[in-house]
Amino acid sequence: MTMTQALNLALDQALAHDERVFLLGEDIADPGASGPTAKLSTKYGVDRVLDTPISEAAIVGAAIGAAMEGFRPVAEIMIMDFIGIAADQIVNHAAKLRFMTGGRTTAPITVRVQVYGGLGTGATHSQSLEAWFMHVPGLKVIVPSTPRDGKGLLTSAIFDDDPCIFVETIRLRGQRGLVPTDPAFAIPLGQADVKRPGTDVTLISYGRAVLDALGAAATLEQEGISAEVLDLRTLVPLDVEAIVESVRRTRRAVVVHDAVRFAGPGAEIASILHSELFGVLEAPVERLGARFVPNPGPSALESQVYPSADRVIAAVQRTLAPATVRAGAHG
Amino acid sequence: MAEFEIRIPRMSVAISEAELLDLLVEEGAQVSEGDPLFLVATDKVESEIAAGASGTVHWSGEIETVYDIGAVIGVIRTAD
Amino acid sequence: MTTDLTVDVSPEVQRRLYELMTLMKAADDRLSKGIASGELVCVYWPSRGQEAIAAAAGVCLREDDRLVTTYRGLHDLIGKGVPLVEIYGEMLGRQVGAARGKGGTMHIARPESGVMLSTGIVGSGPPVAVGLAMAARRLGLDRVTVASFGDGATNTGSFHEAANMAALWDLPVVLVCQNNQYGEMTPTEHTMKIAHVADRAAGYGMPGVRVDGNDPIALVVALTDAVERARSGGGPTLLECVTFRLRGHYFGDPMAYMPEGQLAAASAADPVPRFRARLLEAGNFGELDLDEIERASAAAVEEALATVLAAPATALDELDRDVYADPRNCPA
Numbered sequence: 149m150t151m152t153q154a155l156n157l158a159l160d161q162a163l164a165h166d167e168r169v170f171l172l173g174e175d176i177a178d179p180g181a182s183g184p185t186a187k188l189s190t191k192y193g194v195d196r197v198l199d200t201p202i203s204e205a206a207i208v209g210a211a212i213g214a215a216m217e218g219f220r221p222v223a224e225i226m227i228m229d230f231i232g233i234a235a236d237q238i239v240n241h242a243a244k245l246r247f248m249t250g251g252r253t254t255a256p257i258t259v260r261v262q263v264y265g266g267l268g269t270g271a272t273h274s275q276s277l278e279a280w281f282m283h284v285p286g287l288k289v290i291v292p293s294t295p296r297d298g299k300g301l302l303t304s305a306i307f308d309d310d311p312c313i314f315v316e317t318i319r320l321r322g323q324r325g326l327v328p329t330d331p332a333f334a335i336p337l338g339q340a341d342v343k344r345p346g347t348d349v350t351l352i353s354y355g356r357a358v359l360d361a362l363g364a365a366a367t368l369e370q371e372g373i374s375a376e377v378l379d380l381r382t383l384v385p386l387d388v389e390a391i392v393e394s395v396r397r398t399r400r401a402v403v404v405h406d407a408v409r410f411a412g413p414g415a416e417i418a419s420i421l422h423s424e425l426f427g428v429l430e431a432p433v434e435r436l437g438a439r440f441v442p443n444p445g446p447s448a449l450e451s452q453v454y455p456s457a458d459r460v461i462a463a464v465q466r467t468l469a470p471a472t473v474r475a476g477a478h479g
Numbered sequence: 480m481a482e483f484e485i486r487i488p489r490m491s492v493a494i495s496e497a498e499l500l501d502l503l504v505e506e507g508a509q510v511s512e513g514d515p516l517f518l519v520a521t522d523k524v525e526s527e528i529a530a531g532a533s534g535t536v537h538w539s540g541e542i543e544t545v546y547d548i549g550a551v552i553g554v555i556r557t558a559d
Numbered sequence: 560m561t562t563d564l565t566v567d568v569s570p571e572v573q574r575r576l577y578e579l580m581t582l583m584k585a586a587d588d589r590l591s592k593g594i595a596s597g598e599l600v601c602v603y604w605p606s607r608g609q610e611a612i613a614a615a616a617g618v619c620l621r622e623d624d625r626l627v628t629t630y631r632g633l634h635d636l637i638g639k640g641v642p643l644v645e646i647y648g649e650m651l652g653r654q655v656g657a658a659r660g661k662g663g664t665m666h667i668a669r670p671e672s673g674v675m676l677s678t679g680i681v682g683s684g685p686p687v688a689v690g691l692a693m694a695a696r697r698l699g700l701d702r703v704t705v706a707s708f709g710d711g712a713t714n715t716g717s718f719h720e721a722a723n724m725a726a727l728w729d730l731p732v733v734l735v736c737q738n739n740q741y742g743e744m745t746p747t748e749h750t751m752k753i754a755h756v757a758d759r760a761a762g763y764g765m766p767g768v769r770v771d772g773n774d775p776i777a778l779v780v781a782l783t784d785a786v787e788r789a790r791s792g793g794g795p796t797l798l799e800c801v802t803f804r805l806r807g808h809y810f811g812d813p814m815a816y817m818p819e820g821q822l823a824a825a826s827a828a829d830p831v832p833r834f835r836a837r838l839l840e841a842g843n844f845g846e847l848d849l850d851e852i853e854r855a856s857a858a859a860v861e862e863a864l865a866t867v868l869a870a871p872a873t874a875l876d877e878l879d880r881d882v883y884a885d886p887r888n889c890p891a
Contacts, residue, residue, distance in 0.1 A: 152522050170697075182522055183493060195697075201727065206686040206720035213627075213690020213704075216675050219697065221690075236717065240680050241687065247881040248666035250658030253675060254884070267495055285882050285889070309884035319495045321522065322545060338888065385888045 149327045151320045154295035155184035158302035159222065161331040163192045166220060169306060172198040172207055173224025173260075183262070183321070185224065204233035211257040212241050220306055221257050228261040228315065229275050242311035243286030258305045262316045265356075265406055268450060271442035276355070276407040281313045282383050282416070288337055289383040291315040293358035295325040297381055300335030308337060317356045317406075338385030342394070346376035349400040349464050352391060352417055354380040357404045357436075363457030368464060375464060383413055391417060392424045395433075399425075400467040402434040404455045409437030431467040436460060483532035485553040487519060487546045490526045497521045498545045499552055504536050510555065517552070532557050567776050570843045572618050576775045577834060577849065579614035581856040583634040584831045586643060587806075589860045590633075590650070594810050601650045602664050606634040608773075608805035611830040612737050613638035615778030616705060619786050620673070625691045625704040627676045627684040630665035631737075631804075635707050640672040643863035653870040660873030661881075673702075681742075682715025684708055685734060689721045692730035703789045707735045711742025713756050722797065726763040729794035733785045736797065737772060739804035744816045760797035772800030773830035776837075805829065 149157070162169045175181060177189035177199040189197035200207050204225055211221035225231050231238070242255040265274040281289050288310050292298040298316070305312035327333075343358060344365050351361035358379045365375035378394050380387065395401045401421055403414035418433040436455040444450050487497050500518040504510055510530040517528050530536075532555045540552025568576075587607040593599030606613070609631075617638030620626070628635040636646050641657065648656030650664045657667045665679035675691055678684045688706035695702045712718050713736060725732040736756050740747050753759070760767025766788070770781040778800060785796035803825035807814045814822065838844045882889050 150522075182491070182524065186522070201720070201723055203720035203724060205683075205717045206689060206724045209683070209686020209717070209721065210690035210693055210724065213675070213687040213692070214694040214697070215690070216670075216687075217691060217694035217698065219694055233716070236680055236683055237686060240683060241676070241678065244666075245668075245676075246884070248658060248662035249668040250656075250661055250877075251881045252658065252670055253668045262493070264493065267492065269492060273492075288883075288888070310888065318493050321494070322496050384890065386890060388891070 149295050151295045151298050151323045152184055154299040154327045155302055158299045159184060159188055162303065162306045163188060163196055165331055168218060168220045170196045171222045172200050172211060174200055174202055174226050176224050204230050205237055208234040208237040208259060212237060212255040215255045215257045216253050222306055223257060223259050225259060225261045227273050228263050228277050229272050231261055231277060239284050243284045247286060255311050256309050258312045258314055260314045260316060262318055264318050266319045266450060266454060268445060268447050270445040274443040278315050278383055279407050279412050282413060287384060288312045290337060291355040291383065292381060293320065293355055293379050295323060295327045297335060299327045300333055301381060303334040304337050319356050337382045338387055340387035340390040341379045341381055342376060343379045344377040346374040348374045348398055349402065349467055350376045350378055350394040350398045351460060352378045352401055352403045353405060355406060357406050357455055360455050360457045360460050361404055364460035367461055388420055395421055395425055396428060399428055399430045402460060402463045402467060404436040404460055406454055407437055408440055409435055410440050412437040434463040434467055436463055481557045483555040483557055484551050485555060487548055487550045487552060488528055489548045490521055494521045494548065496545050496547050499540050499542050500525060501542055502538060506538055508536050510536055530555060534558060568779050573838060573843060575618050576614045577838060578852050579617045579638055580610040580831050580834060581853045582859060583610040583613060583637050585856040585860045586633055586637060589864060591810060599651060603810040604631040605806035605810055606631050608829060609737050609739060609802045610634050611775040611778055612772050612800045612802060615775050615782050619779060619782040620705060622673060623702050624673050625702060626674050627688045628707045629677060629684060630679045632677045636667055636674060639674050641669045641674055643860065644866050645669060647863055647867040648870060651867055652873045653867050654873060655867055655870040659877060661877045682712040682717040685718050685721030688732055689724050689730060692732045695731060701790050703731045703733060703786050705733045705735055707737060710736060710738040710747045710756055713759055714750055722763045725795040726765045729792065731789040732795040733789055734795060734797045736799045738799050738801050741804055743808050755799060757797055757799035765795045765797055767797045769799045772802030773828055773833060775834055
């Protein structure tokens with residue numbers, strides 16, 4: 149099953165099993181729908197899979213209002229770059245209602261967003277903005293890398309009592325994998341997953357960059373280096389226990405993500421590791437992320453922006469180099 | 480004689496790859512520009528791709544295989 | 560619109576309107592006096608002068624009808640039935656507040672009274688009202704959602720998105736614009752080309768009605784019509800209620816931006832004494848009746864304030880509650 153089919157399955161089963169669930173967003177109903185919402189309006193009707201005007205603030209605001217009344221709306225922001233228009237509703241209402249009203253109102257919405265990075269769509273249709281939302285107390289942030297995780301995590305997000313930002317990645321749509329079809333299958337939020345065990349270094353990642361980490365780990369194995377790949381799956385809640393446990397064993401870590409490196413999720417993770425494992429680490433935690441530039445249009449340039457398996461390998465080698473060499477390399 | 484490369488086309492913004500579903504002409508067959516040439520599938524949407532030139536078709540791609548957008552799956556050898 | 564007390568609303572409704580307006584005014588007056596003297600320490604965005612609109616909503620809406628209001632919401636909250644103790648308690652950081660005192664002045668909600676959201680962000684309420692109305696329809700309930708906001712909100716994209724969506728789907732929404740003639744410190748005519756906010760309604764395909772926002776009877780007539788239209792499936796209405804903000808944007812606002820004489824003129828049109836005069840003129844109530852209503856309102860305010868001041872302050876452990884459903888989800 150592909151990632152698209154897995155996400156479609158999660159939405160389909162949620163609609164089938166719970167009357168409180170409905171979807172709203174731009175071009176999500178048939179025949180205009182493509183991707184994870186395709187065929188659902190035909191199956192469940194346009195009352196439960198609603199095409200909306202191009203109105204991101206109202207899409208999320210309406211989801212919040214309905215959620216306050218007990219519904220479980222799943223709002224789609226077609227491309228993550230458009231979320232700025234809805235950010236007020238997400239940040240000032242959804243995230244804070246439970247706290248501001250002492251629990252009297254809550255907004256258990258799911259906002260599905262899609263990252264178009266790597267497709268040559270340029271600076272306004274490509275960004276990985278998950279760090280923005282990690283910074284807002286009250287939100288949960290989820291980024292699956294496999295079809296199985298996509299199904300399990302989306303199911304959990306829809307029925308979670310907190311507002312969830314669910315980040316899908318177009319470049320992962322064609323990823324294939326086994327997915328349990330049992331409607332009860334869900335993956336708890338806040339549990340990282342070891343995608344590949346190893347002993348010499350931990351590659352900490354999420355979303356598309358997990359593929360880079362896995363690619364690097366396969367190559368490194370041929371060089372006799374055993375890399376563990378830890379897929380965070382959710383950024384908030386963050387599975388600090390799993391991160392620290394893994395790096396305590398391997399004593400080296402590389403964090404890799406498609407979000408911009410500067411002030412990216414990796415900064416928080418590296419900081420946690422340096423605090424928790426000072427004296428245990430054999431080398432400073434390496435961080436890889438997108439370059440600090442607006443994404444360019446041409447593929448040849450855009451490919452320079454993102455991490456790659458080769459860059460992960462180079463980072464691993466830096467963590468393995470003797471301290472004197474490292475000092476020179478970074479000097 | 481010139482060669483026209485047959486590539487996996489980008490049929491949507493939201494795709495990075497597509498499956499070569501079927502070849503609609505035999506190896507070595509003659510086609511005219513605009514003739515149906517092969518089928519691709521993206522997100523369960525099938526598209527029929529027409530020949531971009533006239534000439535003799537030589538395939539290098541395999542059906543039921545997923546290719547990146549822009550990947551070369553054959554050539555059309557043109558008469559000029 | 561000229562209204563006739565004797566035909567438009569019953570004496571019972573007239574009394575209720577005056578009770579609500581005097582309670583709203585007394586609640587504002589007492590708070591203002593307390594803040595000004597240093598007796599009470601809190602932030603406050605005063606609603607003084609806009610009481611007629613909230614009182615009309617109070618008599619036109621059912622308890623289960625929904626209200627989305629703003630940080631300038633003291634009057635709206637009272638009108639919709641939120642107990643004064645919960646409002647003052649929230650403003651003053653006491654455990655008897657609507658959110659046990661942790662949400663603050665701007666963010667009071669009380670679903671039991673139908674108040675689902677007070678937003679601190681100008682223009683952010685209408686999209687949520689759209690969702691509340693969608694929910695009512697899905698639940699098969701005939702409840703109406705009122706979104707209350709100021710003139711400034713109608714300049715936001717958020718308002719536009721929500722108005723368009725509410726009209727598109729014929730949702731049971733009433734968009735109540737309390738046009739108090741200023742958006743924060745800037746006069747309305749400096750921020751929009753049109754003279755009447757109600758004219759915006761045409762652009763959404765919904766009725767737009769402009770009414771004297773200091774005339775509770777005219778407001779009841781207009782609001783009854785809009786609420787009935789929404790409840791019966793006729794879709795939303797934009798109701799522009801023209802009023803004035805007598806204490807500025809925030810409490811303590813020196814109102815340096817206000818032209819000479821404007822405040823004096825607005826004070827002369829203060830809806831509360833104006834309604835009193837009108838009630839007396841119509842003859843259903845005498846001086847003593849209305850004095851008694853005012854006394855009761857003032858006493859209710861004093862009693863609520865005493866309860867709040869005697870209540871414990873918001874507990875420090877509230878900080879760690881309600882960030883997530885499960886506190887273990889909070890990063891360390």
